[in-house]
Amino acid sequence: MKYDAQIYRPPKEYRSILLQVTSGCTHNKCRFCGMYRYTNFKMETLEQVEKDIIEASKTPYYRSTDRVFLLNGNPFVMQTDRLLKIAEMIHKYLPWVNVITTYSSIKDIERKTDEELKILKNAGYNDLYLGIESGNQEALEFINKGNTVDEAIREMKRLDKFEYNYYAMVLTGLMGKGVDKAIENGKLTGQMLSKVNARGIFPMSVTLVPGTELWQMCRDGEYEEASEYDRLIELRQIIENLNPEKTALISSAHNSNTMYIKGIVPPDKDRLLKQIDRILNEASPEEMQEWIDRKNILI
Known part of the structure; x- marks a missing residue:
């Protein structure tokens, strides 16, 4: 199967069939992100996509998974007709697959009509991964995210309307x-996510990647990296202010996080807060700073 040098997939998709349908990210302007910094966005040819799907259909290992994860940055940006053609090929050659999942930006969803979202959901598209980053408008502007908090809420509510995961x-x-800053950002993020029904909430933590604008700002003295204590306080604020209408999984399994937590909110909210409080009470900010070597984190 054809893959570019850079492949990123969520931890949850470790057993999924990874199918490259695009390369790069159409936005590629976030200050913190170096994932596709030197990759020009392009779409894979449908001929190559079909060839890779056929190859996957002949691989015994893939018989045990019912999911296909589309690579790379934000494949949901593609026109609905193209996404439907890819879904048709997947269902033709991989009839046991029932979920097609991918990264998507808020703007990708915004560009699709309600009818298109409905059609894509019926074609198997679900479990979209959204880079929300923050519920703080100031933070989104600072990192040059490309969408507002209100736009993110509106588009997630549209996904809720058609029962997307x-x-x-x-x-x-x-x-x-x-x-x-940690308290404010965490509070606003928790409040934003309380207005929608995300199936899961996956906190990660900013790591300065060489070559990114945020990394350069830090070198120039224009930005000071958050401490591990700050990050933990922010995570606590997210959970404390998280009161979704439906239950949602929250997991900080990503290796960039200061500590690992996992639970279902609202039911596990008190337990998760107690876990974080125990660490905050038992370890000093100086000790926490020694827990992670952020220069060696693989993003």
Whole structure:
């Protein structure tokens, strides 16, 4: 199967069939992100996509998974007709697959009509991974995210309307060093996610990647990286302010996080807060700073 050098997939998709349908990211302007910094966006030919699907159909290992994850940055940006053609090929050669999942930006959803979202859902598209990053408008502007908080809420509510499963990926530490910043950003993020019904919420934490604008700002003294204590305070604020109408999984399994938590909110909310409080009470900010070597984190 054809893959570019850079492949990124969520931890949850470790057993999924990885099918490259695009390369790069159409936005590619977020200050913190180096994933596709040097990759020009392009779409894979449908001939190559079909060839890869046929190859996957002949691989015994793939018989045990019912999911296909589309690579790379934001394949949901493609026109609905093209997405439907890819779905048709998947169902033709991989009839046991019932979920087609991928990364998507808020703008990708915005560009699709209600009817298109409905058709794509019926074709198997579900479990979309959304880079929400923050519920703080100031933070989104700072990182040059390309959408507003209100737009994110509106588009997630459209996904709710058609009963999509989707996962909100959020970033702690975006606004840099300072407990006040951590509290504000976490509070607003939790409040935003309480207005929608994400199936899962996956916190990650900002790591300065060489070559990114945020990394350069830090080198120039224009940005000071958040401490591990700040990040943990922000994670706590997200959970404390998280009161979704439906239940949602929250998991900080990503290796960029200061500590690992996993549970269902609202039912496990008190337990998760107690877990974080125990760490905050038992370890000093100085000790926490030694827990992670962020220069060696693989993003």
